[in-house]
Amino acid sequence: MNERPAREVDAESLREPPGPRADLRSDGRAALEWAASYLERVGDLPVLARVAPGEIRARLPAEAPEEGEPFAAVLRDLDEILLPGVTHWQHPRFFAYFSVSASEPGILAELLAATLNSIAILWRTAPAATELEGVVLDWTAKLLGLPDGWHGHIEDSASTSTVAAMMAAREATGRNLVVCSDQAHSSVAKGARMLGMELRRVAADPELRMRVDELGDLSGAAAVVATVGTTGSASVDPVPAIADACRAAGAWLHVDAAYAGSAMVCPELRWAFAGVERADSLVVNPHKWLLTPMDCSLLWTRRPEDLRAAFSLVPEYLRTPDAEDALSLSEYGPALGRRFRALKLWAVLRCHGRRGLQEHIRRGLALAETFERWVAEEPGWELCAPRHFSLVCLRMEGGDDRNRELLARVNASGEAFLSHAVLNERFVLRMAIGQASTTEQDVRRAWDALRREGAALAG
């Protein structure tokens, strides 16, 4: 590099920092106003974006500008160009997949985290971020009623948390087989493919729970992944029996409670989580049902030394004098660079408090119970799986094609957005309730749209 000089830089300009390209106070206020007004009006927008593939791209220029533009231009184009291409996860009638909510304390904490730009590659590079992460994981473990002493840290998504647990299991057991039910999340298969592990899928019973009698020989199993709250129907695998089988075989038990785990904040729901206390590792995503903006996936383990042994790899340039005493969380997962995700979870836990989090979960359950009752009482409609947590699986009379068409029509109406699953070889609609702003009227409006479109289809 020193063979050729860089282009001349004005010496004077090196003596002053360059001016900011956006003003945090004035541009920031405009951004806040946009954000606040977005959340006020989001319920009036079509839930599912009404654009064709390529349409947003076609509205954007082919290259970056030569000269810097004001931040106001970014805000304007966000509104005019991008917004029509946004599917509104913050919409009160977003009922697809699992309904999530980014609450205000978490949103503001992301602003602060980006401002600090702490990167927790090592303890010393971010002591506050590292230790707060430990603290909020301990807080959350208590809120969920988990055993004392589990070690927790934050990953970006359940995909990463689960692959990390599977890797620890592989390294700890020296075995290469992962076992899960045919209802387990696709991330288990993706993780097995990455890790070069063999995957065995165990059949589920008619209520979509892993059949323990089908587990088979576990003597070569590194891990069994049990799910509490499957993606299809939120079914609950029989964790106590799976834990028994894992113990007998020396296999690692990983519990995927990415969606449903947040419900453990309510003691009256913990019976559904029996056996989770015996897991070797557990993933729960507060960015799903606990009011935290994406991304925030919590991975706990009772075997932190096994997780660390799997991932620790400290090269010379990262060795520090304090490394002996201090915990560097990058030793517990795939990534080295880690952003300050704990801040938003801390803000959410503090501003909502235990009571606020419980109210949020109970509200979702009550709305789901209400909707379930309406479906049960309606001629020509049926519930297609036991309702678990805040997910209701339903379909109208007629075959799969009719229900597929029904889903397409409701989603195209913009009034509500639902997704689907195939359960026991039948196409069913999934009504996933959980957005913080959803009211009974929103659920009613989705139900009205379903019945209206259903009636039109039934002719």
Added chain:
Amino acid sequence: MNERPAREVDAESLREPPGPRADLRSDGRAALEWAASYLERVGDLPVLARVAPGEIRARLPAEAPEEGEPFAAVLRDLDEILLPGVTHWQHPRFFAYFSVSASEPGILAELLAATLNSIAILWRTAPAATELEGVVLDWTAKLLGLPDGWHGHIEDSASTSTVAAMMAAREATGRNLVVCSDQAHSSVAKGARMLGMELRRVAADPELRMRVDELGDLSGAAAVVATVGTTGSASVDPVPAIADACRAAGAWLHVDAAYAGSAMVCPELRWAFAGVERADSLVVNPHKWLLTPMDCSLLWTRRPEDLRAAFSLVPEYLRTPDAEDALSLSEYGPALGRRFRALKLWAVLRCHGRRGLQEHIRRGLALAETFERWVAEEPGWELCAPRHFSLVCLRMEGGDDRNRELLARVNASGEAFLSHAVLNERFVLRMAIGQASTTEQDVRRAWDALRREGAALAG
């Protein structure tokens, strides 16, 4: 679940959305004020946090509050409890590892991304986020002078980008060996361990470049990882010769330019990137040297179908009618859930413009040249590797222990924060320049601290 009813929820409360737990306008303004004032005063704080392991944790309560607290309490504790535990990556005298900057447009975009909470698991769940990601990757490819037509997407960190590239290479070649130099980033070894791939480390020459004559037989190699800008000394592997060897052997060439790649925005520096245009995949991290808040790692490939074949796994519940026409970026990497990272890169590219980005890079280079000259002219000090980009490796006379002590003293002073490497078996200090706010006076102050502490040590 329906066996036991949830705790009673007041029916009336289901008819209204619950109130927000923080007000985006008023609490948001306080958060902005905190952020703006933090960036104004960060240069007056000690760069490296002055806390002992466990100290921050000890100041925090053992559990989450029962009742929600005002957001102001979070801001207060951020200031009073957490701030002393923050190592300030936004400090103008942060010279450790690679110096990064979160610029204001990127910070505000993170607020907006958290507000929208778009989750790009599929095209239809986030058309704007998905298509903007493609657009800003194309914009950046043009800015860096990359060949037309490469496919790009965003991962959280270079660790993930590199493991994704290695996985694609393994699947595409059916081979299991990864080759890199002994100067390559630790993420290559971590990724190989995850993927169950064999790793061969090739010796570097005295200038820390991979020795092509030591590459050995590549007939079993899935991939060679070449580095442009190594972590230790920012050395540049001979990419054209490595590309020749890869082509001859049918191996995938992955180029890790996580830090230095941003410098390609300046055409006069592109000679240092010769051969990169022949890579099968390339990682560049705008969260390092391109003014974007953590996390934003760009992975391009000329072989998108191989990347997709490695990672695509679309279960029934994610199948959509538009899937045939539309790109879902979760099929190109390990995670399913993907947050709206493109928004901050878009804001940075637009508000800085090509010219602003070039000025930022040139400024860092000019400061590094200045510092390099001071060291070269100072008796008792030496430069320990050719300077590449904005990283200067140096040491004072005396042995490793003296330099280790020198580093500890300067870092303890709080005036500057540097890190180290072991190059050619000698301990050297790394002065990594790149923070947007760094001025010549900041570099001078670090140099004064180095010489002062060095003189004290030399007695």
